[in-house]
Amino acid sequence: MKNIVSNKDFPSSKNFTYLNTANVGLMLNKAEKEINDWVKDLATNGSNNFNEIAEEDVFSSLHNSAAKLLNASPSDIAAGSSATELLSSLAWAIMPSKDQNIVSTNIVFPSTVYPWMRVASSTESEIRLVKEKNNFISSQDIIDLIDNNTSVVCISHVEYSNGQVFDLGLLSKAAHKHNALLIVDATQSAGAIPIDVKQTPIDAIVCGAYKWLCGPFGAAFMYVTPELSEKLEPGLVGFRSHKKMWELDASRIVYPDSAKKFEFSTMAFGCALGLSKSINFLNKVGVNNIFKYNRELADILIDKLRSQSACITSPLDNSRSSIITAYYKDKDSNKIIEHLKNRNVYVSKRGKAIRFSPHLYNTIDDIDNAVEQIDSIITKI
Numbered sequence: 001m002k003n004i005v006s007n008k009d010f011p012s013s014k015n016f017t018y019l020n021t022a023n024v025g026l027m028l029n030k031a032e033k034e035i036n037d038w039v040k041d042l043a044t045n046g047s048n049n050f051n052e053i054a055e056e057d058v059f060s061s062l063h064n065s066a067a068k069l070l071n072a073s074p075s076d077i078a079a080g081s082s083a084t085e086l087l088s089s090l091a092w093a094i095m096p097s098k099d100q101n102i103v104s105t106n107i108v109f110p111s112t113v114y115p116w117m118r119v120a121s122s123t124e125s126e127i128r129l130v131k132e133k134n135n136f137i138s139s140q141d142i143i144d145l146i147d148n149n150t151s152v153v154c155i156s157h158v159e160y161s162n163g164q165v166f167d168l169g170l171l172s173k174a175a176h177k178h179n180a181l182l183i184v185d186a187t188q189s190a191g192a193i194p195i196d197v198k199q200t201p202i203d204a205i206v207c208g209a210y211k212w213l214c215g216p217f218g219a220a221f222m223y224v225t226p227e228l229s230e231k232l233e234p235g236l237v238g239f240r241s242h243k244k245m246w247e248l249d250a251s252r253i254v255y256p257d258s259a260k261k262f263e264f265s266t267m268a269f270g271c272a273l274g275l276s277k278s279i280n281f282l283n284k285v286g287v288n289n290i291f292k293y294n295r296e297l298a299d300i301l302i303d304k305l306r307s308q309s310a311c312i313t314s315p316l317d318n319s320r321s322s323i324i325t326a327y328y329k330d331k332d333s334n335k336i337i338e339h340l341k342n343r344n345v346y347v348s349k350r351g352k353a354i355r356f357s358p359h360l361y362n363t364i365d366d367i368d369n370a371v372e373q374i375d376s377i378i379t380k381i
């Protein structure tokens, strides 16, 4: 298996065995440099260089790179500080009414559903959560909950806790059949799993930077179709919400005619610039190539875990991703994780399972090392 990135791109990846991208990804070194350079310039020069023109135009590189990632148009991308922030603005903008419902799952990452719950507590709309069975969500169960009163189906493309990948084409068809919107949280997939909005009609996608996109905390983006964006008034607004932000006209808001209407304030702008660098890098490597590479790593890991008689709790069929969860019968996962950490192998615990999440900077050696370290302790605990 040939590596697809060089050590120079992720210099720390050889200092330890990092199998924890579903928690926080390693940052591309060029993204880190971009962020640090921006902070240094601001600290040293105030707004001499980062002037009003630069501030107004600051998101254009992220609009372009994120659009390329999703095969969308740059005008359909909004930048923000976090996936949760952008989704909250969208949820208030859509504001499902009392007779409408929102469909999601009961194991989704809380931030994917909490914004809808908050809106529902004001509007009395109904939240319908598909119950997991044996830790998995059946797509048919999601489809069965959608009816003509469904306003939104909001799911995470990949479930953070078990790595299950949803078929967005299937859910898009099911939602649109009832005139409901499909809104996708791609924080656990974008950068690792291809998403093409021209092939798969999705109404909105939110995505944070700091996992599979190898970017920082403090930046995110949202894709919204022009048809939906045109109908909506953002839930969060500020001076940047005005079409000509530097008019600073407190008497009215005229929103931009694009997804930019969801950009409303200042933020740690360097983070958006850094994120754009990392997305450009991933676009160049090719998300299709990353997907294949990660799947090979995941499949090798699955085989090795099976040979240790681990109970694998992530999917083994085509809905698998490179988030692999497993536990060992009668063994405390916490003890195994602690042992791994002491040997410079980093993973997370989710539920009772150990969560491994390799990405493009990992190699077979990382997988071998993690499994060998588990081997060395498993009979002793």
Ligand SMILES: Cc1ncc(COP(=O)(O)O)c(C=O)c1O
Residues within 6 Å of the ligand: 022, 081, 082, 083, 084, 085, 109, 111, 112, 156, 160, 185, 187, 188, 207, 208, 209, 220
């Ligand atoms: C699916 C999913 N969505 C959102 C988030 C959090 O995103 P943010 O911190 O950008 O709000 C996470 C973090 O783990 C996640 O797994």
